[in-house]
Amino acid sequence: MQRIELLCTRCPRGCLLRVTATGSRVAVEGNECPVGEKHGAEEALNPRRTVSTTVRIIGARLPRLPVRTSEPVLKNRVRDVVAALKNIAVEAPVKAGQVILKNVADTGVDIIAERDMERA
Amino acid sequence: MRDATVIGGGPSGLAAAVWLAEKGYDVAVVEVMGELGGMLTQCIHDGFGTRVFGEALSGPEFSERLVKKARLLGLRTFLNTYVKEVRIGKEFKEVVAVSPAGVQRLQTRVIVYAIGCRERNGFEIRLGGARPAGVYTAGMVQRLVNLYGVLPGRRIVIMGGGDVGMIVARHLHLEGVESILMVFPEAGFAGLPRNVQQCILDFGIPFRPRTVVKKVIGKERVEGVVLTRVDEKWNPVEGTEEFHACDTVVLALGLVPYTGELKLGVRMDPATRGPEVNEFFETSVQGVFAVGNLVQVFDYVDDAFETACIAARGVEKYLNSGLKTAPIRLSPGENVRMLTPQRVEWVDDADVPVFLRPAVEKANVRIVVRNREGRVLGGFFKRYVRPSTLERIEVPRSMLSNLQEVSIDIAED
Numbered sequence: 258m259q260r261i262e263l264l265c266t267r268c269p270r271g272c273l274l275r276v277t278a279t280g281s282r283v284a285v286e287g288n289e290c291p292v293g294e295k296h297g298a299e300e301a302l303n304p305r306r307t308v309s310t311t312v313r314i315i316g317a318r319l320p321r322l323p324v325r326t327s328e329p330v331l332k333n334r335v336r337d338v339v340a341a342l343k344n345i346a347v348e349a350p351v352k353a354g355q356v357i358l359k360n361v362a363d364t365g366v367d368i369i370a371e372r373d374m375e376r377a
Numbered sequence: 378m379r380d381a382t383v384i385g386g387g388p389s390g391l392a393a394a395v396w397l398a399e400k401g402y403d404v405a406v407v408e409v410m411g412e413l414g415g416m417l418t419q420c421i422h423d424g425f426g427t428r429v430f431g432e433a434l435s436g437p438e439f440s441e442r443l444v445k446k447a448r449l450l451g452l453r454t455f456l457n458t459y460v461k462e463v464r465i466g467k468e469f470k471e472v473v474a475v476s477p478a479g480v481q482r483l484q485t486r487v488i489v490y491a492i493g494c495r496e497r498n499g500f501e502i503r504l505g506g507a508r509p510a511g512v513y514t515a516g517m518v519q520r521l522v523n524l525y526g527v528l529p530g531r532r533i534v535i536m537g538g539g540d541v542g543m544i545v546a547r548h549l550h551l552e553g554v555e556s557i558l559m560v561f562p563e564a565g566f567a568g569l570p571r572n573v574q575q576c577i578l579d580f581g582i583p584f585r586p587r588t589v590v591k592k593v594i595g596k597e598r599v600e601g602v603v604l605t606r607v608d609e610k611w612n613p614v615e616g617t618e619e620f621h622a623c624d625t626v627v628l629a630l631g632l633v634p635y636t637g638e639l640k641l642g643v644r645m646d647p648a649t650r651g652p653e654v655n656e657f658f659e660t661s662v663q664g665v666f667a668v669g670n671l672v673q674v675f676d677y678v679d680d681a682f683e684t685a686c687i688a689a690r691g692v693e694k695y696l697n698s699g700l701k702t703a704p705i706r707l708s709p710g711e712n713v714r715m716l717t718p719q720r721v722e723w724v725d726d727a728d729v730p731v732f733l734r735p736a737v738e739k740a741n742v743r744i745v746v747r748n749r750e751g752r753v754l755g756g757f758f759k760r761y762v763r764p765s766t767l768e769r770i771e772v773p774r775s776m777l778s779n780l781q782e783v784s785i786d787i788a789e790d
Contacts, residue, residue: 264574270740270761271570289740290760306575307423309435310551311523318411321526323421323437332579339551353441371421372437 263300265293276301305329308338309371312357316376317349323371324357330364337362349376379403381692382472382485384460387415388678389669390491391443392685397692398450405453405483407460407474413447414440415493417678419519422544424571428679439678455481463488463640465662487664487692490652491685492638494670496541497630504536504628506592511599515545515629522548530625531555534602536590540568540676540765542629547576558621559584560604562611567631568765569676590626591618599624632674641665648715649673655704656721656729657691658684664695673717673732676767680732684717687730691723700724705777710747710786712737714764721777728771733785738763741790744770749782758790 258279265272265288274297275286285297307329311321330338341362351357351374358368383394386408397404412418417425420436427433430442447454458476472483496514513521513529515537521527531554535542538561546557559577564586566573577584591603591613606617634651643652644661651672652660659666668688669681704722709715716733733744743756754777757770770785777783 263578264570266569266571266574268761269570269763269766271573271763306579307433308551309422310548311421311526313526319524321524323435323523325421325423325435335551335579353438371435372441 259301261301263297265296267292267296274300278302304332306332306335308335310339310342312342312368313346314351314374315346315348317351317374318377319374322347322351322357322374324368325371326361326364327356327367327369330361330366334362334364338364338368342368349374378469378484378486379405380485380696381405381487381489382407382470382483383489383491384472385415385491385493385669385671386410386413386454386456387491387493387669388417388440388443389493389671389681389685390415390489391440391447392682393489393491393666393668393689393692394452395443395446395450396686396689398447398452400693402693402696405455405485406447407455407458407472407483409457409459411457413444413454413456416516419516419523420544421523422547425678428677429682436678460638460640465641465665470664487666487695489685489688489692490639490660490665490667490671491669492635492671494632494674495635495637496628497633499628499630502630504590504593506603507595509593509595509597509599511595511624512593512626512628515541515627518545518627519548522552528552528554529627530599530623532623533557533625533627534590534621534623535559535627535629537561537629537631538563538566538568538584538586539629539631540572541632542627543568543572543576545627545629546582547580550580550582556623557582558623560588560590561586562589562607563587564609566765589613593626594620599626602626632670634671634674636671643667646715646719648709649717651717653719654717655691655723656687656718656725657694657723658688658718659691659695666692673715673734675732676765680767680769683730684732690727694723694725703781705780706782707731708782708784709733710745710784712739712742712787713785716785721774726774728773729777731770731772731785733768733770735762735764735766735768735787737787739787739789742787743790744768745786745788746772746776747784747786748780749784754783756788762787 278301309325314322380402417436417440425439462473464471601622606614704720714734714736
């Protein structure tokens with residue numbers, strides 16, 4: 258059995274949800290509405306986050322290129338994603354949406370550039 | 378002479394300029410930095426544009442969409458250009474700006490100000506102690522980390538529990554700093570629940586409510602801070618002072634409209650701390666509009682974007698000699714801290730979007746529009762309001778006809 262506490266992020270109320278998960282069965286408490294129940298269940302079974310960070314870029318006007326995961330990754334893999342990008346360097350020019358690293362940290366998700374960066 | 382000159386190339390300025398250029402108006406954008414995009418350039422996290430584009434984009438992605446449109450339209454942009462002076466004449470207006478190519482005198486029928494907001498600084502809260510290196514505003518840290526890959530320090534204290542502070546805390550944490558402590562005088566975080574969960578609780582970043590930095594300690598570089606507990610009125614509680622070692626202090630003290638760079642006298646609203654505007658975001662000077670975070674600090678770029686589109690419609694009306702009537706004043710009533718617009722005066726059919734900041738946290742409320750005598754003209758049910766979340770209502774014009782003054786308050790449903 259797994260217990261988590263989290264703030265619901267679906268409206269300004271920000272209910273404190275207490276979620277108990279036993280296998281695939283989930284009980285949500287503290288929610289004021291059905292949206293919170295669904296959110297709590299998702300967060301317990303499959304919590305995902307989009308990771309944004311920067312990588313080194315060579316030959317551009319700026320030394321860092323903002324990048325993100327093309328899709329949200331499992332929350333407990335966020336650190337691995339950031340770590341996998343520590344020693345990555347790309348060369349300008351880069352186009353927004355361009356894949357910088359395929360299947361980052363074996364998450365099945367790619368790292369993409371957030372913006373164009375021309376050669377300086 | 379141009380139809381409109383937009384001062385500021387961030388999301389709001391670009392939105393207004395693109396809207397007008399798409400309609401065939403002759404527009405120019407003046408931007409003080411070396412590239413367009415404004416503060417979104419350094420906001421590399423996601424969640425922007427869920428309403429405008431229907432998807433969660435990063436800051437750079439949001440601004441690139443606008444920049445690409447601007448490029449396709451052949452929008453005239455002046456980069457690295459600083460507006461020194463604005464002249465308001467009877468026939469036309471003139472923007473005097475210093476650019477790398479020399480002084481520009483841009484004659485224009487309309488000016489749209491979109492110069493955004495600035496960060497509150499240590500002097501405004503009378504931050505005590507020494508002035509060593511290692512004290513940064515949160516926005517400066519964001520710039521250093523996200524644009525230049527420079528970490529400001531290793532052991533960080535962040536002052537302020539708003540959205541910017543939380544987002545910076547997450548970035549610093551993921552960049553691998555040794556320690557972070559967030560302190561703020563309120564009982565809870567002042568920002569959106571979304572950020573509390575995804576920036577702070579997700580990573581277990583330590584925070585202390587009802588705590589402030591009394592003074593900064595250090596000679597050359599920050600060596601630590603003296604923390605003190607505060608009561609509900611934010612007065613220090615005696616005997617609670619405590620030294621906390623750190624090498625960096627980050628000021629995340631909130632944002633205020635950047636009115637210091639307005640080069641003309643327009644009427645201000647002491648509550649929003651920005652210029653007063655009508656329903657099309659025109660200031661007290663005819664043909665001078667103000668949009669985005671310059672008017673009122675918004676939580677979402679989508680809201681700032683909307684004000685720019687509303688203003689662009691107003692610019693169009695102004696250029697085509699639209700009519701005005703006697704103004705109807707809108708003022709914040711009970712439980713409302715501030716609102717925009719402050720007056721309604723154009724002859725128009727469209728409903729009036731009103732953005733307002735609640736002063737209270739409350740469930741099941743009604744945002745109520747009243748006439749001068751206090752009679753209810755209409756109400757809008759809200760399941761939950763809190764100061765960290767700006768509310769938006771759409772007031773039908775018919776509700777305002779034949780009035781001089783209305784107030785908007787938050788009441789129990």
